[in-house]
Each structure stands twice: as structure tokens, then as C-alpha cells.
Amino acid sequence: MSKKELLDELNKKMTECSQCILRSGCKNVVPGEGSVTAEIMFIGEGPGAKEDELGRPFVGAAGKFLAEMLASINLKREDVYIANVVKCRPPQNRDPLPEEVSACWPWLLQQIKIIDPKLIVTLGRHSMERFLPNQKISAIHGKAMRRNISELGPRVFYALYHPAAALYNGGMRGVLLEDFQKIPKVLKAIEKSNSTLIESEKKQEKLI
Numbered sequence: 014m015s016k017k018e019l020l021d022e023l024n025k026k027m028t029e030c031s032q033c034i035l036r037s038g039c040k041n042v043v044p045g046e047g048s049v050t051a052e053i054m055f056i057g058e059g060p061g062a063k064e065d066e067l068g069r070p071f072v073g074a075a076g077k078f079l080a081e082m083l084a085s086i087n088l089k090r091e092d093v094y095i096a097n098v099v100k101c102r103p104p105q106n107r108d109p110l111p112e113e114v115s116a117c118w119p120w121l122l123q124q125i126k127i128i129d130p131k132l133i134v135t136l137g138r139h140s141m142e143r144f145l146p147n148q149k150i151s152a153i154h155g156k157a158m159r160r161n162i163s164e165l166g167p168r169v170f171y172a173l174y175h176p177a178a179a180l181y182n183g184g185m186r187g188v189l190l191e192d193f194q195k196i197p198k199v200l201k202a203i204e205k206s207n208s209t210l211i212e213s214e215k216k217q218e219k220l221i
């Protein structure tokens with residue numbers, strides 16, 4: 014099966030999922046969208062009201078900001094893959110509960126395995142914590158890190174502040190914009206250092 018067929022099949026299964034209570038309170042499941050051959054996968058926290066309405070990730074104010082930042086590094090939404098830790102909107106946009114995140118985790122793992130991106134960019138603290146636990150986003154934002162995830166093997170992660178949080182916080186906005194500009198450099202660093210990093214990998218390695 015092609016990547017597209019595998020993802021289509023996975024998306025269909027996600028829309029039929031009722032593993033946690035979020036599905037009963039949302040309008041649409043938001044599996045994710047973008048290029049199946051994307052080098053970069055962005056992972057947010059969970060759908061908001063607009064995303065729930067349309068069944069698409071990052072289509073509200075935060076999504077507009079994300080699209081602007083992508084344009085600033087000559088990318089379009091269609092060039093990358095955009096998904097979330099949870100695929101159903103938590104009521105009143107509350108943080109997803111640990112059991113909801115756990116219930117959705119296998120979907121995210123399968124998405125990552127199919128797309129097989131070179132770089133996973135986490136958006137916000139909750140997404141970061143899923144892959145880089147016990148870290149502080151204020152300390153590791155804008156630093157590419159290789160980490161061995163048991164279900165995925167070694168992967169490179171790049172933690173960013175969430176665009177929604179940065180939208181209304183001038184300081185954070187500046188930091189996010191600056192970190193975002195480094196993404197092409199991170200990709201180049203991955204291409205150059207891939208084999209040596211895999212061999213020398215211990216736990217977590219700062220790439221740039």
C-alpha cells in the first residue's frame with residue numbers, strides 16, 4: 014500500500030474511534046493533514062473550536078500564524094504535515110487529560126511511522142511533554158534534539174512555543190519567530206549528521 018493509502022485508511026479508523034470521552038463531546042475528529050511525504054511534521058495539542066467545526070487542524074487564529082511562519086521559510090501548509098496529540102476537541106478547550114492523551118497516542122505513533130518525517134516539531138508544552146518528558150519548554154525551545162522513543166526509534170525533535178500562546182505575548186512571539194527561522198538549518202544539520210548521530214546516540218543529543 015502507498016503512504017497515501019495507509020494514511021487514508023488510518024484517518025478513516027480515527028474518525029470511527031471512541032476510545033475516550035472526547036469523541037462524544039466534539040463535532041468532528043481532526044486527524045491531521047498535509048503532505049504524506051513531508052520532511053517536517055508539526056504536532057499541536059488538540060483541536061479548538063474552528064478545527065472541530067471543519068475537521069481540519071490549525072485553521073483558526075493560531076493556524077493563520079502558523080501559515081505565516083511557514084511562508085517566512087518558503088513553505089506552505091501543503092508541504093508539511095500538521096497533526097495534534099489529541100484528535101478530538103476537549104470541552105471548553107481544556108487541556109487533554111492524561112487518559113485522553115494515552116488513548117490517542119497509538120494514532121499519533123502510526124501517523125509518524127507512515128509519514129516518517131525527518132523532523133518532528135512540537136507546538137506547545139503538552140506536545141513537547143509527550144516526546145521529551147521532564148523538560149522545560151523555556152529551556153529547550155529552539156534546540157533540535159535526537160531522542161529514542163521506544164515505539165519509534167531515534168527521531169529528531171524540535172520544540173517550539175505554541176503559536177496560540179505566542180500570538181498575544183510579544184516576547185514569546187519574538188522567540189517563536191526566531192526559533193522558526195532556524196528550521197531549514199535544523200533540516201540541513203539532520204541531513205549532514207544523520208549517520209554519526211545515530212551511531213553516537215546515547216540518550217538525547219543537541220543538534221544545533
Ligand code: URA
Binds near residue numbers: 061069072073076
Ligand atoms: N491548537 C492546537 O494545538 N491544534 C490545533 O489544531 C489548533 C489550535
